[in-house]
Amino acid sequence: MKAITANRLYDGVVLYVGPNGGFVERFEQAALFDEAAANAELEVVLTRDTAIASAYVIEADASGPIGREALRESIRRYGPTIRKDLGKQSEAANERL
Amino acid sequence: MYRYDEFDETLVRERVAEFRGQVARRLSGELSEEAFKPLRLMNGLYLQLHAYMLRVAIPYGTLSSRQMRRLAHIASVYDKGYGHFTTRQNIQYNWPALIDVPDILDELADVEMHAIQTSGNCIRNITSDPFAGAIAGEIDDPRVWSELIRQWSSLHPEFSFLPRKFKIAVTASAEDRAAIKVHDIGLRIRKGADGERGFEVMVGGGLGRTPYIAETIREFLPERHLLSYLEAVMRIYNRLGRRDNKYKARVKILVAEDAAEFRRMVEDEWARSDKDSLDAPLDEIRRIRRHFTPPKFDRLAAESEAFDAARAARPEFDRWVKTNVLPHRQRGYAIVLISLKPIGKPPGDISARQMDAVADLAERYSFDEIRATHEQNLCLPHVRKDDLFAVWRTLDAAELATPNIGLVSDIIACPGLDYCDLANARSIPIAERIAERFADPEEAADIGELKVKISGCINACGHHHVGHIGILGVDKKGEEFYQIMLGGSGGADASLGVITGRGFSSSEIVDAVERLIRIYKANRDDGERFLDAYRRLGPETFKEALYGDAAHH
Numbered sequence: 001m002k003a004i005t006a007n008r009l010y011d012g013v014v015l016y017v018g019p020n021g022g023f024v025e026r027f028e029q030a031a032l033f034d035e036a037a038a039n040a041e042l043e044v045v046l047t048r049d050t051a052i053a054s055a056y057v058i059e060a061d062a063s064g065p066i067g068r069e070a071l072r073e074s075i076r077r078y079g080p081t082i083r084k085d086l087g088k089q090s091e092a093a094n095e096r097l
Numbered sequence: 098m099y100r101y102d103e104f105d106e107t108l109v110r111e112r113v114a115e116f117r118g119q120v121a122r123r124l125s126g127e128l129s130e131e132a133f134k135p136l137r138l139m140n141g142l143y144l145q146l147h148a149y150m151l152r153v154a155i156p157y158g159t160l161s162s163r164q165m166r167r168l169a170h171i172a173s174v175y176d177k178g179y180g181h182f183t184t185r186q187n188i189q190y191n192w193p194a195l196i197d198v199p200d201i202l203d204e205l206a207d208v209e210m211h212a213i214q215t216s217g218n219c220i221r222n223i224t225s226d227p228f229a230g231a232i233a234g235e236i237d238d239p240r241v242w243s244e245l246i247r248q249w250s251s252l253h254p255e256f257s258f259l260p261r262k263f264k265i266a267v268t269a270s271a272e273d274r275a276a277i278k279v280h281d282i283g284l285r286i287r288k289g290a291d292g293e294r295g296f297e298v299m300v301g302g303g304l305g306r307t308p309y310i311a312e313t314i315r316e317f318l319p320e321r322h323l324l325s326y327l328e329a330v331m332r333i334y335n336r337l338g339r340r341d342n343k344y345k346a347r348v349k350i351l352v353a354e355d356a357a358e359f360r361r362m363v364e365d366e367w368a369r370s371d372k373d374s375l376d377a378p379l380d381e382i383r384r385i386r387r388h389f390t391p392p393k394f395d396r397l398a399a400e401s402e403a404f405d406a407a408r409a410a411r412p413e414f415d416r417w418v419k420t421n422v423l424p425h426r427q428r429g430y431a432i433v434l435i436s437l438k439p440i441g442k443p444p445g446d447i448s449a450r451q452m453d454a455v456a457d458l459a460e461r462y463s464f465d466e467i468r469a470t471h472e473q474n475l476c477l478p479h480v481r482k483d484d485l486f487a488v489w490r491t492l493d494a495a496e497l498a499t500p501n502i503g504l505v506s507d508i509i510a511c512p513g514l515d516y517c518d519l520a521n522a523r524s525i526p527i528a529e530r531i532a533e534r535f536a537d538p539e540e541a542a543d544i545g546e547l548k549v550k551i552s553g554c555i556n557a558c559g560h561h562h563v564g565h566i567g568i569l570g571v572d573k574k575g576e577e578f579y580q581i582m583l584g585g586s587g588g589a590d591a592s593l594g595v596i597t598g599r600g601f602s603s604s605e606i607v608d609a610v611e612r613l614i615r616i617y618k619a620n621r622d623d624g625e626r627f628l629d630a631y632r633r634l635g636p637e638t639f640k641e642a643l644y645g646d647a648a649h650h
Contacts, residue, residue: 007144
C-alpha cells in the first residue's frame, strides 16, 4: 500500500493525506491507497494545494512506512532519534525506532 | 572586529526586505514552490526532513558577544532553544518556520549578520583560522584578507551563478586549522624570498564523492594582487566548470583532469587582466586592517600564581587546561577552546542558555571576541591566565567544560538522517555512542589526539575523508551501514583516508572503532599519535583488527 506525505509550507511540518483528502499530522490518521490511486491523489494534491512545500508517495501499511525508505520515513514520522527531550520525538512512540 | 559600513548595512537590509516580499508571495500562492526554492536557498533556507533549516553565516568564524546573544535569542524565540555549529564555522537552526524567517533575518541584520553565501552556487562564507590574532607565529592576521575576500565575493555579479558552490579558506600559520587543502581555494599567507608577504594559492581541494587534496598552482602571489588572481581563477572555473553534471561541476574536477593546464590558463588570464582595476586599493586594505588591530593586552607576567595554584588544587581544572587551553602569543594570556562535544550529546549543538553564558564570558574575559571552529567547537581567543579558573568554573556550570579537544570524543559529525534530506544514514547517534564508549577522560587522554569524523552520506559534510578514523554512513537495502576509512588528515599534512573493507552495521560500528583503538594502543611508540602509528604500520595491521582473517579472503 501507499500513503502520501508532504511538508507544510509555512513551517515544514510533516503531513499525510487523510481519508477525506485533507492533510493530517499523524500517520495513524493517514489514508492508504493502492499505487494507481496514490499517484492520482498526488497529482490532485500537487495541483490543488499551494500550502505545501513538497509532497510524494511513500510505501506504507497500517503499521507505518515500510520498504526501502522505511527508516527515513519513520524518522519523519516520529522526529529525530536524538534530543528526545524535544518536539514530537519526546513522545513515547519514538521508542519504536 | 570588522564593523559594517553604510553599504554593508544597506545591502543586508534590502536583501531582507526583498526576501520578506518573496515569502509573502509564496505564502499567498502567487509564487510556486519551484520558483521560490532558489530564492529561499539564496537566503540560506533549506527544507529538511521535519522542518526548514536556516544556515547563518559567521564570516571566518568571528562573533562578538552581542551577536552571540542575538543567536541565543533567535534560538529561544524562533526555534527549539538551540543551534548547531557546522564544519564551516556557521550556525544552523533546525526548526524555524518559513513565516518567521524574514523576522529572523531582520534580527540578524540588527547585529550585522545574515544568511547570504550559505547556500547556492556562489562563493560561500569565507573560513579561516579560529586562533587568528591570538596564536604565535602568524605571518599576518588572516581575518584582514578573509574580510577583503568576503567583501569582494558577496553578491559578486560575475560569480553568483557558478557551475557549483565554491569555498575559500585562509590561514597564516604553518599549522593548518582551517582545512585549507580540502577547499576549492586554500590560501596560505607566507613570506616570499625577499621577505615580502604574499599567498601560496592552492586550488581544487574538496571532499564529497570525489575527494581531492588541493594543488598549489602558485607558490607565491604578492598580497596586493590577491583579488585579481582570485578573479582569474574564478573566471577560468566559471568558463570551463561543467554545468551538465553536478557531480563533476566543482573546480576540483577541472584541476584533477590537468592541473598544469589549469595553472597555465589561470596565469594567462591573470597576465591579461587589468590588475589595477581588480586589485583592492591599498587604502581599502588599510581600512579593513584597522578593524583587526590587536586588543589592548595588559602587560602581564608569563606565569600566573593563581592559575598554577588552581591547577594544583583542582584535578578537573588541570585536565581541562591540558586539553582545552593553548598558548597565546601575548605573555600572560591563553586561548580557550570550548568543547561543544559533551559526552553522549549531538556534536556542535549549543543551547540558548549556553550561548548567553559564552557571550558573558567573552565580554568579561576575552575582549568581546568569540570564534567558531571548523571542528564544531567555540573559542575564546584572548583570556588572561589569571582568569582561566573563573572561566572554567562558569563553563563547567554551563556544561561547557568537557575536557576533550582533539581527543576521541571530539567528533565531527554531520546532521545525518536525523535531520538531513540528503543523508542515507544517521551520524549523530554514532558519534554519541562512540563518545560514550570512551567517556572516561583518563582513557581518552591516554589514547591522545584522534580525529573521528562521521558523514551520513557521500556528500561528506562530516569530513570523513580527512578523519584519522573516518566513518561514512551508507544505505544497504534500507539498512544503515558504516564504512571505515583510515589515515585521513585535514591538517598541514593533509591526506585522504583509505577505505578498509566491508561496512559495519549500526550495532557493530562502535566495537569496530574500539578494535582500531586497541590495536593502536598495542602497537604505538611512545607519544605516537594514532595517525602517525597508522602511517608507520600501514593499513594491514588495522584491517586485521577489524576483520580478522576475513581481510585476507
